Amino acid sequence: MSIVSRRILVTGGAGFLGSHLCERLLEAGHDVLCVDNYFTGRRDNVAHLIGNPRFEVMRHDVTFPLYVEVDEIYNLACPASPVHYQHDPVQTTKTSVHGAINMLGLAKRLRARILQASTSEVYGDPQVHPQREDYWGHVNPIGYRSCYDEGKRCAETLFFDYHRQHRLRIKVARIFNTYGPRMHPNDGRVVSNFIMQALAGEPITIYGDGSQTRSFCYVDDLISGLVALMETEDAVTGPINLGNPVELSIRELAEAVIELTGSSSELVFAPLPHDDPVQRRPDITLARSTLGWQPRVALREGLQRTIAYFERLRDELGPSGRKP
Ligand code: NAD
Ligand code: UDP
Ligand code: UDP
Secondary structure, three states: OOOOOOEEEEEOOOOHHHHHHHHHHHHOOOEEEEEEOOOOOOHHHOHHHOOOOOEEEEEOOOOOOOOOOOOEEEEOOOOOOHHHHOOOHHHHHHHHHHHHHHHHHHHHHHOOEEEEEEEHHHHEOOOOOOEOOOOOOEOOOOOOOHHHHHHHHHHHHHHHHHHHHHOOOEEEEEEOOEEOOOOOOOOOOHHHHHHHHHHHOOOEEEEOOOOOEEEOEEHHHHHHHHHHHHOOOOOOOOOEEEOOOOEEEHHHHHHHHHHHHOOOOOEEEEOOOOOOOOOOOEOOHHHHHHHOOOOOOOHHHHHHHHHHHHHHHHHHHOOOOOOO
């Protein structure tokens, strides 16, 4: 990690990944400006950082222009849970596309390096397995997930066009399913749902028959990958996959959560959401060779830390995980 202190903007900084990133950058001695509109993020996620004189929070929606002075930009603003991004799909596309244009415009004026939090969803329901960066994907342009998938694909297009046309220094990370403390307890994603259900002794809701697969990366590993990518020389633009290549079925995940929580919850089966990808696993050869990066935290260890977080939250806030 560089020892030179920089001013760094993190959009979506009050969200799950953003809050961990702000923390990591502050620990490295940088000045951090966290910008968030609190759509899915929470002030609580960054409350412990507020006293730090190097940390600043600004309520702002990235679909509107932003005039600040920074050296680097991590663009994370965008709801990531299917439940949330489908709640207001037009706003989701605006956040990805107008947000990218505004942050790229800002980076262009400042000649700042800019990193985009892209996603494995650019591969859609992949027909190539595992997914490598040179796979163009299999994406429905008009479905329920399209606001997110196509918004993120268009953001990648914008990043590469600003790179070619305006010689911007860009970094594009394709993030695969990531979990850990500070996921929103009601955010609808599978890890938080299963843990909250198991802790409450409620049925665990498996969508479909649970044979669909995902590969889950612990948040600390993911943040190390993002920071390592930002630190690379200008010639490295990505896109580069960041995720944990250990793949398991959703049913296996449910069984692991039941075992680790010691829960008596039963499994119940509910309809599969539209266009739910059948399989997903990153090929991280490029991240290994370019960044010298690979995940270190095994699933059981990561789940244990995440369960401990949700247990604390439940004890503080009650079973719903929300403040009364
Ligand atoms: P999150 O929902 O916890 O965080 C997103 C943050 O962006 C929230 O704080 C939200 O309030 C903020 N935000 C949303 N729209 C905004 C807007 N218009 N202006 C300003 N702020 C806005 O989700 P996360 O898991 O932390 O994801 C962060 C980023 O990483 C997202 O861009 C997401 O697409 C990407 N990503 C995450 C995962 C994952 O598994 N966690 C996987 C792939 C990609
Ligand atoms: N922009 C911003 N902050 C800046 C500079 C630009 O938010 O410091 C926004 C502005 O809204 C603009 C967009 O970024 O529309 C794209 O900027 P760019 O310079 O690429 O385009 P132009 O201003 O020429 O349309
Ligand atoms: N899922 C599930 N039960 C839940 C939430 C999600 O079975 O309560 C499934 C979902 O259908 C998908 C997988 O778990 O196959 C991962 O879902 P998530 O929303 O976390 O992320 P995705 O990878 O689909 O964006």
